[in-house]
Amino acid sequence: MELNHSPDTSRYARLLAWAVRVGLVLLALAFLADIAGFGRDIALERMPDIWRAPAAAHGRGASRVMLVAIGWLATCSVACLVPLLPILRRRGETALAAICLLHVVVLSVAVWAGLH
């Protein structure tokens, strides 16, 4: 146990726990929707042709619902840092606040770089 446990750590842990729960439920629902054929353009029987070829050969492999679920999971650890910013500012922890902001910038770059 870390003795100098701070309120920002507890808040981040609580937020992240909820965000991850929502993300995992979304992922399970998205997978069921994908198997049922909702939002998927490729028949399941054709999957062996898809998974043997490079990703670039077929473009997006995941359905739109799956993109939402995985996008949520790939964003939540950084998005949950944003509500910490006012707390860190009030406590004068500018270095940590700057690092949280930089996390948001790096994730935005990843989203942008993936699209281009």
Added chain:
Amino acid sequence: MAQLAASAPWWAWPLALFVACFLLGIIAVPAGVGGGVLFVPIVAGFFPFHLDYVRGAGQLVALSGALVAAPRLLSTGLASLRLGLPLGLVAAASSIAGALLGFAVDAARLEVALGIAILGIVAVMAAARESRGGPQRPPDALAAALGMHGVFVDGATGATQPWSAQRTPQAIALFVLIGLVAGLFGLGAGWANVPALNLLMGVPLKLAAGTSGLIIATSSSSAAWIYLHQGAVLPVVAAPSILGMMLGARIGVRVLHRARASMVRRLVIAMLLFAGARALAKGMGWWN
């Protein structure tokens, strides 16, 4: 293997993947490694999926496992936000470069590089020993500025251990490399984070292991977006992998109490040695 892949019905492979990941999840926990480092070389070596999808699923396996564990690690004080966020930031930035590089390199060359990386990881795992730390030293200037110090209480023994990060600039440079390799192969990075935090920075081993989960939760997110947009996330590959690994990890926690950790660790090293050699041989065209 190619004949088997061609004759089996489509659903047999996701089902086999689920079973394999369930078994990997059982041994990953007591061996003290994240799922990604076992998942990528083994699935790339023995399943018919293209390496792009294996790397994409590996990234998500590592991310999901870390995300599920991070809140509990933080709330029980087994992970430090002030230690994990700066290191996670540099690893996240370099993992973007790693993931993009992986899509620019030919699959056979990437397979060779994966084999070499896995054999390197085996060497790190075999050589790593716990640093119990010497006399308490003040944090270096950068660690002091970032608040990378504290007091850790071992829940098992009740022992109190003040800690402060050492050699932070060198650690940041190392985490750039760790993020690059993790993003390139979709490995996650517990295998490297824990020795870097414990041996280089002098962080207590349990706090290093917990903070490693937080670092993966933040750094894998960026690379996951690259894999997602490059079309390397295939639900029939990713979902059975994540579900199998998570269910297996729940059994693994029970195994942790009964099995000898050193024996499980030796088993993992042997499996990685075989999987690394297989990836190398496949990439070189010696064993397809």
